[in-house]
Amino acid sequence: MSQQLAQKLGFVLLGLLSLVVIVPILLVIGAIIYSGLPAVSWEFLSAMPRDGMRAGGIYPAIVGTILLTLGTGLVAIPVGVGAAVYLSEYAQDNVFTRAIRLAIVNLASIPSVVYGLFGLGLFVLLLQFGTSILAGSLTLAIMTLPVIISTSEEALRAVPMEYRTVSESLGGTHWQGIRRIVLPQALPGIITGVILGLLRAAGETAPILFTVAAFFLPRLPQSPFDQTMALPYHLYVISTQVPAMPLQIQHGTALVLLAFVLSMNLVATLIRSYFRRRREW
């Protein structure tokens, strides 16, 4: 067999393999859209659930998920990006910072239900936030932190060391170099990490199970100390806990959750490509 033929065959094979990756995604999305779309109407998106959630809409769950995602971001983004800047730009390489890094890696591998129990113990019970958006957001934020920290640190480290040296040689302080050169350069990577983390938070069920999620609450939360419904938990509930649940509503809910997550992903991609274009020098 000639080398060229072998190479062609190789490429075809690799192409087929990557097709294998796409197929399940398309199937999942296709199936959900096919069976869920008929359920999605303006009423479905904007009305309270009725008849033991067998009819009406999922409005409070949508609002709840948006609020939880925002709350998570509010806590996790400053803490996570700040920690990443510290680790990448200021921290010396010593036992202390190695311990921090080890902790971050380990945090990332903890199952989400364990975060849920931790949040229950710390925020709900010990700090007496109760089952609330505050407790849920904090729990999700802790779960999200490792992703944000490690991707942001990676992005910061990818900025050439020379830029920092040049900035200093021009009379910039350490922080000026970080703010004017390093952070803008790392921003696309940081945004990716942030969105990845928040996406995971938006779709998780276990961490909110004990900390915030309401089984059935046909009104909107009034304060951070209120419970709320949330899409992933609602989906879990109507799929397993409610008898005689119309399949359409389950799939419609799944579709909305999927659309929420995918559109966040899309926004992230747009922001990233915008910044990447801007810094393409």
Place this chain on the structure above:
Amino acid sequence: MVDNPKIQIRDVSYRYGQIEALSRISLDVPEHAVTVFFGPAGGGKTTLLRLINRLNDRVGNTTMSGQILIDDENIYAPGVDVPALRRRVGMVFALPLPLPGTVRENVLYGPSLAGVRSRSRLDEMLQTSLEQAALWDEVKDRLDQPASSFSGGQQQRLCIARSLSLEPEILLLDEPTSGLDPISTAKVEHSLLELKKQYTIILVPHSVQQGARVADYAAFFLMGELIESGPGADLFTQAKDKRTEDYITGRFG
């Protein structure tokens, strides 16, 4: 040694961990002249340059002794404003290292950090420093284009202009032409000869020939020691030390 020392290096020793990079260097650098630090790699030239604007401050596990004086003031004295010092002592690196951004942003990076806001003042700085670096004519219509879209030689002159925009007193150049073609090199050398009227320049040349071409004063470094120093015309033609002569004539490199 020289009549009008701008920089006085007094008995400076420097170690990276256990490795001695500079061993008891004492040297005066004259004002408004090109002083060349030359010698084989690993001789301590770059380290000494970086000490003159304290760029090595954040390098860990190092020890320094001795003093470096600029205008008779010890730059390592406690309380010295290091960013202000670096505005007085510009640095150009071996590779052209434009910052991300346009020509304008690059040149004005230092002044804007220093808090210059006046638009007309900034425009003036932009033009003056680009002219001094012999780059103005080539980029005056492309000031808002990305710095990375220019050739290596233009980028390196941009880096020189970037240092000049701070109106420093001293310019340190660490093999600034090592990545450049002969024509760009000639342009950079030519602008150095212009610049020395206003600035005190220390150059680490990328070849002995370049050193000989531009040196008013020269200092030969070998393995962390200053072997000899003196007016360039003398040093490059009749070195006193055998090692200097061997290096200049190419017996080792």
